[in-house]
Amino acid sequence: MRYKRNVVEIARDLLGVCLLVAVAQIPVLSYAAAAPYPVVTNKRLVNAQRDDGWLMYRRNYESTGYAPFEGINIGNVSQLKIAFDHPSNLSQGHEAAPLVNGRYMFVTTPMNHLIAMDATNGKVLWQYDFPLEKKALQTVCCDVVNRGAALYGGLVYMGTLGNHVVALDARTGKVKWDTTLAPPGVGYFISGAPLVVNGKVVIGDGGGEYGARGFIVAMNAMTGRVEWKTYTTAAPGTPGGDTWPRGAYKTGGGNPWITGTYDDKTNTLYWGVGNPAPWLSIMRPGKNLYTDSVVALNADTGEVKWYYQWTPTDSWDYDGANETVMTDLAYHGKVYHALVHADRNGWFFALDRTNGKLIYAEPFVHVTSITAMKDGIPRPNPEMQPTIDKQVFTCPSFIGGKNWWPISVDPQTHMAYIPTLHACMDIKGAAPVAYKAGLYFVNAHFELKHDPTTDDWGSVQALDLDSGNQVWQYKTHLPWSSGTLATAGGLIFSGSSDGHFMAFDAKTGKVLWISEQLRSGIIGVPTTYVVDGKQYVAIWAGWGGAVPMWGGQVASDPAVKTIPRGGHLYVFAL
Amino acid sequence: MSSRCSNGLRKVQLAAWLLGAMLMHRSGAAIVRHVCIEQVNPTRRTDIRIVWAAVMFNRGLDRLRISGRLDPLIELFKRAAGAQSSALHLQPAIYRQSAVPTSIDGDRLIQSDAVTRNAGNKHSRIPPALYTDKQAVAGAVAYYQNCAMCHGPLLDGQAGGYPGSALRGPDFADPSYDFRIKDIFNLVVTLMPAATPGSLQPDVYVTIMAFILKQNGYPAGTEDLTYEALAKSSVPLRFYGK
Numbered sequence: 001m002r003y004k005r006n007v008v009e010i011a012r013d014l015l016g017v018c019l020l021v022a023v024a025q026i027p028v029l030s031y032a033a034a035a036p037y038p039v040v041t042n043k044r045l046v047n048a049q050r051d052d053g054w055l056m057y058r059r060n061y062e063s064t065g066y067a068p069f070e071g072i073n074i075g076n077v078s079q080l081k082i083a084f085d086h087p088s089n090l091s092q093g094h095e096a097a098p099l100v101n102g103r104y105m106f107v108t109t110p111m112n113h114l115i116a117m118d119a120t121n122g123k124v125l126w127q128y129d130f131p132l133e134k135k136a137l138q139t140v141c142c143d144v145v146n147r148g149a150a151l152y153g154g155l156v157y158m159g160t161l162g163n164h165v166v167a168l169d170a171r172t173g174k175v176k177w178d179t180t181l182a183p184p185g186v187g188y189f190i191s192g193a194p195l196v197v198n199g200k201v202v203i204g205d206g207g208g209e210y211g212a213r214g215f216i217v218a219m220n221a222m223t224g225r226v227e228w229k230t231y232t233t234a235a236p237g238t239p240g241g242d243t244w245p246r247g248a249y250k251t252g253g254g255n256p257w258i259t260g261t262y263d264d265k266t267n268t269l270y271w272g273v274g275n276p277a278p279w280l281s282i283m284r285p286g287k288n289l290y291t292d293s294v295v296a297l298n299a300d301t302g303e304v305k306w307y308y309q310w311t312p313t314d315s316w317d318y319d320g321a322n323e324t325v326m327t328d329l330a331y332h333g334k335v336y337h338a339l340v341h342a343d344r345n346g347w348f349f350a351l352d353r354t355n356g357k358l359i360y361a362e363p364f365v366h367v368t369s370i371t372a373m374k375d376g377i378p379r380p381n382p383e384m385q386p387t388i389d390k391q392v393f394t395c396p397s398f399i400g401g402k403n404w405w406p407i408s409v410d411p412q413t414h415m416a417y418i419p420t421l422h423a424c425m426d427i428k429g430a431a432p433v434a435y436k437a438g439l440y441f442v443n444a445h446f447e448l449k450h451d452p453t454t455d456d457w458g459s460v461q462a463l464d465l466d467s468g469n470q471v472w473q474y475k476t477h478l479p480w481s482s483g484t485l486a487t488a489g490g491l492i493f494s495g496s497s498d499g500h501f502m503a504f505d506a507k508t509g510k511v512l513w514i515s516e517q518l519r520s521g522i523i524g525v526p527t528t529y530v531v532d533g534k535q536y537v538a539i540w541a542g543w544g545g546a547v548p549m550w551g552g553q554v555a556s557d558p559a560v561k562t563i564p565r566g567g568h569l570y571v572f573a574l
Numbered sequence: 575m576s577s578r579c580s581n582g583l584r585k586v587q588l589a590a591w592l593l594g595a596m597l598m599h600r601s602g603a604a605i606v607r608h609v610c611i612e613q614v615n616p617t618r619r620t621d622i623r624i625v626w627a628a629v630m631f632n633r634g635l636d637r638l639r640i641s642g643r644l645d646p647l648i649e650l651f652k653r654a655a656g657a658q659s660s661a662l663h664l665q666p667a668i669y670r671q672s673a674v675p676t677s678i679d680g681d682r683l684i685q686s687d688a689v690t691r692n693a694g695n696k697h698s699r700i701p702p703a704l705y706t707d708k709q710a711v712a713g714a715v716a717y718y719q720n721c722a723m724c725h726g727p728l729l730d731g732q733a734g735g736y737p738g739s740a741l742r743g744p745d746f747a748d749p750s751y752d753f754r755i756k757d758i759f760n761l762v763v764t765l766m767p768a769a770t771p772g773s774l775q776p777d778v779y780v781t782i783m784a785f786i787l788k789q790n791g792y793p794a795g796t797e798d799l800t801y802e803a804l805a806k807s808s809v810p811l812r813f814y815g816k
Contacts, residue, residue, distance in 0.1 A: 091735045111732070134733055134745040143737040185745070430764045438751040440761055445772050548769075549724055549737050555769035 038102040038367055040151045045196060046264050052117075053100040054527040057148050057193035058406060061262040062326035064409030067528045068485040071535030072574060073489030077503045077513045080572045083536060084122035087519075088113070088567030092212070093544020095404075097150040097193065097483070097525035098569065099156075100538075104170060107540070108146040108193075110566055112160045114314060116173060120531050122571065126173035136162030136184030139438055140191075141209045142546035147259070147525065148193035149197050150201060152221045159190030159203050165217075167201075167224060177224035186437045187212035193259045197269065197299050200227055204256030204271060211277040211441030214255035214291075218302060228302035232256050232273045232290050239304065240289030248284045251435040253277030254291035258321040258404050261339070268305060269297040270339055270353065272321035278443035280429045281313040282387055286293075292320035294341065295477065296356060306356035310343045310488055313380050316369050316427060317398035317446075318345040318412050325409045325416070329465045331359050340465065342418045344372050344400025347378065348468045362468030364461065365401035365422055368451045369394045386444065391428035397448040399546060403481070406525060410486035413470055413506045415462045417484040417492050421547075422451040422459065428533060442464055448552030457554050460484065460494055462509060472509030478563075479554050483525035485537070493537055495522025497563055501539055501570065511570065521563040523547075534573060542567035577649075701814045703795025704755075704807075705784035710794060713785030716778050720767050731787050738768070744787040747813040755807035759783050776801045791815040 038044075044051060048061040049068065057284030058065045072080060088094065092110035099106045105119035112130035117123055137144065140161050150157040155167045155176055160186035167176045181203075182188040188208030194203040200218040208214070214232035217258070219225060233249040234240030244252060253276050260271035276284060276291035292311040295304050311318040324341045329350060339353040346367040350359040358376035372379045384394040405419040427446040435441050452459075461473040482495035491512065492504040499522060501515040521543030528537045543563045548555050653661065654799025724738030725731050731740035740746045747753065763779050765771045774782075784799050 091731070092737055134740070134743075135748060137732040138739050138745055138748075140732065140739070144732045185748070413632075433757075433760060436751070436753075436757060438748075438753070439757055440765055445764060447770055447773075517631060544737055550768045552769055 004372060006090070012069070015047045035103050037104060037154055039153060040101060040196075041153075042198060045152070049571050052497075052530040053102060054097075054529045055099065055101060055151055056195065056379065057097050057150070057259045057525075058261075058299065058325075059527070061197075061264055062409075063259075063323050063406070064325055064327070064411070064486070065406055065525075066410050066488075067486060068488045069528055069535045070487070070489045071135070071528055071530065071533075072487065072491065072528075072537065074491065074505060074512060074574060077489070077491055079574050080503070080513055080515070081574070082515075082571035083120075083571045085571065086115070086117065086122045086124070086569040088115075088542065088569070091544075091565045091566045092542070092567075093143045093145045093193075093518075094173045094524055094540035095145045095418050095545060096540055096569040098538040098540070098571075099149055099151060100428040100527070100529035100531075101151055101170070103531055105538070106149045106151070106156050106170070107569055108148055108158055110134065110146065110542075110544070112146055112158060112449070114149060114156065114158050114168065114173070116156070116170065119529060119536065119571075120534075128168055128173040129177075130158070130160050130164070130166060132160065132345050133162045133184040136160070136189065137328045137479065138185040139187050139207065139210050139212075140189045141206075141440075143544045143549060145545055146193075147191060150194035150196050152196040152199070152201070155221065157194045157196070157201050157221075159192060161189045161191070162187050163190055163205065165190070165194060165201060165203055165219060165224065167221070176527075179219055179224035179226065180443065181217055181226075182212075185439075186210075192257050192457065195259050195262065195269075196221055197262050198267075200299070202260065202269065202299075204232075204258070204260070206255045206257035206274070208253030208255045208274040208277050209440055209442055210438070211251035211253060211435045212255060213250055213252060214273060216256050216260075216297065216302065218299075218382070230297060230302035230304070232295065240287070240307075243287040243289045245284055245286065248288075251277060251441060252284065252288060252291065253441075254288070256295075256321055258323055261324050261326055262299065263326060266354075267299045268353075269299045270324045270326075271295055271297060272324060272341070274321040275314055275317050275319040277441045278432075279315055279317055280386060280388070280444060282385070282429075283432060283443065284462075287312055288314075290550075292318060293476075294320065294324050294339070294351070294356075296353070308349075308351055308356045308358070309378075310341070310347070310349065311345045311370065311378060311380070313385070314386050315444075316345070316394065316425075318343065318369070318400065321342070321401075322402060322404065324351075325407065326353060327409050327411070327465060329359070329414075330535045331466060338465075340416055341426055342402040342416070344396070344398075344403065346396040346401035348416070348418070348463055350465070350468065360468055362463075364418060364463060364468075364470070365420060366451050367401075368424075369396075370482070386427045386429055388429035391426055391445075391535055393424060393426050393449070395424035395451055396421070397423040397552070398427070398446055399423065399448060399551065401555070405481050405523070406483040408484040408486040408492070409465065410492075410506055411485075412490070413462070414465050415506070416465055417486060417494075417506075418461050418463065419480045419482060419484060420459045420461055421481070421554075422454050422457055423472025423479075423481050423552075424449050424451050448550070448554055450553055457557070457560075459507075460495065462492075462506070474504060474509050474511065478559055479551070481523040481545060481547055482539075485526040485528060487528060493526045493528070493539075495524060495526065495539055495541065497521040497543065497560070499543075499564070500542055500566075501526070501541075501572065515570075515572070519564065519568040521564045536571050536573045538569065538571045540567060540569050652713045668730035701792045701812070702809060704787055704803075705792070705794060706796065706807070707794040709781045709784040709799055710788040713781035713783070713788075716774070716782050717785050720774060720778075721782065724768060729786070741786050742813070743815070744813045747790055747811050749810075749812060753765055753811040755783075755787075755809045755811055756805055758786070759804040759807070780804060789815075
């Protein structure tokens with residue numbers, strides 16, 4: 001290697017100044033390719049918060065999306081520039097969180113490509129394109145997205161739209177194992193990032209709109225062998241099994257498609273579960289556990305310890321899979337080890353994570369479907385239940401006050417930062433259709449509409465963790481579909497739908513920096529990392545996902561229709 | 575349909591064949607995207623060819639934009655127009671595409687009868703004739719107006735770079751699904767177009783279904799397809815093309 005570097009340096013001298021820019025990257029590349037790959041141990045994952053890299057989807061097991069870096073801060077963020085960028089040459093939605101370990105960055109794209117690059121200059125080290133089964137694409141409801149990879153040992157993991165989980169050698173991209181969790185194209189798909197816990201790769205499936213029965217699986221991280229599998233609709237004879245009409249749990253949806261959270265103190269996974277199928281609750285009377293809930297699972301066995309249902313008798317597609325974040329908070333003078341969650345149904349929940357009891361819930365958007373909490377349980381408004389004969393106009397829409405776009409929780413400000421969609425909907429039942437594998441199992445007509453209380457589609461808002469009350473809100477005409485990132489520099493990063501990456505003052509919401517207009521709108525998850533003492537912030541641009549497909553009036557809004565497409569990774573630094 | 579719209583289309587038709595012309599008809603491109611595809615009279619075969627040319631033009635444009643090659647190309651024109659930023663760069667990619675087909679062949683989709691005649695040897699039965707050619711022609715334009723933005727002008731869906739599923743081919747009509755025509759039709763009238771489900775006129779849904787059947791190798795016949803027949807048709811949906 002020493003020899004190689006010398007050759008490169010001599011070559012640089014010979015080539016002269018005119019090629020300096022191009023050649024200057026070669027030594028860096030050869031260094032990075034040769035750089036030892038730091039092994040991702042269990043200890044590093046437990047302490048991921050303090051790592052210089054970004055080792056998992058939401059940075060840490062608590063899922064805070066908060067980084068302790070101060071290199072980029074309130075005082076200098078206005079100097080932020082593009083350090084490097086990388087086009088994916090794909091036109092669908094780019095939702096992934098870039099991961100970084102040492103000098104290695106791992107990003108995923110739509111259609112299950114995984115790219116490893118040098119985290120300091122974007123040089124591609126290898127790229128792996130999963131050979132997707134064409135049939136898999138027949139039952140992917142909401143664009144062919146992927147939200148990111150996971151790391152453990154010397155491997156990098158990705159779930160696929162055809163329900164594989166693959167493990168690749170992080171240095172070379174060579175496949176180490178490939179486990180199939182479900183057949184392709186029958187309703188199931190995987191879009192979320194895996195979570196590695198105690199040497200197990202944990203992941204949940206999607207497919208609620210096709211009546212696929214949800215499950216969470218833990219695989220041996222070294223071999224891919226399935227160690228446990230927990231279905232998230234309860235079968236007869238198991239707890240919650242009596243909450244379904246006969247046989248309905250088999251096609252009842254309840255898909256845990258968003259990455260969960262892990263409490264290493266109690267060895268508990270907290271995982272959100274999606275909506276029941278079909279949509280109208282009158283077609284499947286009962287609580288339909290564990291749909292629209294968070295489940296607390298024993299991470300060794302997958303056994304359910306407790307659950308909390310965000311939306312009982314859901315007829316609105318208020319999928320409960322949104323992430324939960326571990327944080328301590330004080331409510332009415334009492335301190336709790338809490339789990340906070342901004343739900344599709346428009347309520348911000350704080351649960352006691354030791355027992356699943358409600359601490360408080362506050363609406364964060366205009367809500368009419370669920371208007372009250374009673375005895376710690378959300379109470380749907382019976383007036384807003386659609387039937388086959390009855391159309392209702394209710395809020396929020398089926399896309400939710402917040403969809404999968406992750407919130408961040410900042411321990412310094414003690415606030416949660418929520419990407420928000422302000423929308424309502426018309427919804428009405430459709431004539432019942434029998435379940436058929438490969439077909440939508442929805443049985444409803446619906447159209448997303450403007451929220452009559454605001455002209456704006458989107459906002460980023462900050463809520464006080466001790467009360468759920470709004471502290472600040474930044475409103476935009478366009479919808480806001482990018483996750484948020486909080487940093488110790490006093491900043492909140494997130495990206496706008498028209499392609500501006502932005503930094504807000506975490507305390508006040510004041511806009512401190514707006515990037516130049518990037519090549520596409522942003523629906524990605526920003527991450528940040530430090531290499532050689534220098535802080536970087538990474539984000540995919542690449543408009544797409546569910547909003548422009550299913551978004552009714554928001555999808556038809558000329559300002560939304562004109563958002564350009566095309567995936568492009570941007571990394572910023574001072 | 576305004577004459578201005580029609581002019582815009584013809585400009586773009588030209589541009590689709592002459593790439594250089596593309597740069598000179600920026601406004602034409604904008605008209606095609608925003609007005610013309612939505613206003614074409616859906617009865618004439620020539621109109622479909624023009625729509626097809628516009629769609630292919632937009633795909634080519636998007637491909638350039640997504641790969642970052644568009645800005646350098648139009649730099650001169652931007653300066654001439656005094657534009658601060660690239661108007662084309664900001665154009666909607668309604669007909670976005672990252673991989674264009676190898677040839678721009680407007681007839682490939684609208685004249686697939688020849689393909690269907692050869693399908694008999696792959697299946698035990700020749701597919702029934704369920705719709706008229708006139709319905710399929712109307713359906714083609716309605717498809718481009720309402721469906722192509724998600725399912726792609728070639729009906730190849732995600733495989734072609736679009737977010738929606740394929741509506742044509744052996745995976746869409748995989749026998750293991752055992753889809754019947756009513757299954758797909760009832761789904762389409764309930765949930766499509768995804769952004770505004772149920773918003774099209776019943777006869778428009780019928781023509782779109784005729785177009786989809788045609789693309790999957792079903793031949794045209796002499797009797798009109800009807801909404802009622804589609805809603806209860808147990809005819810298996812299979813792919814009879816190549």
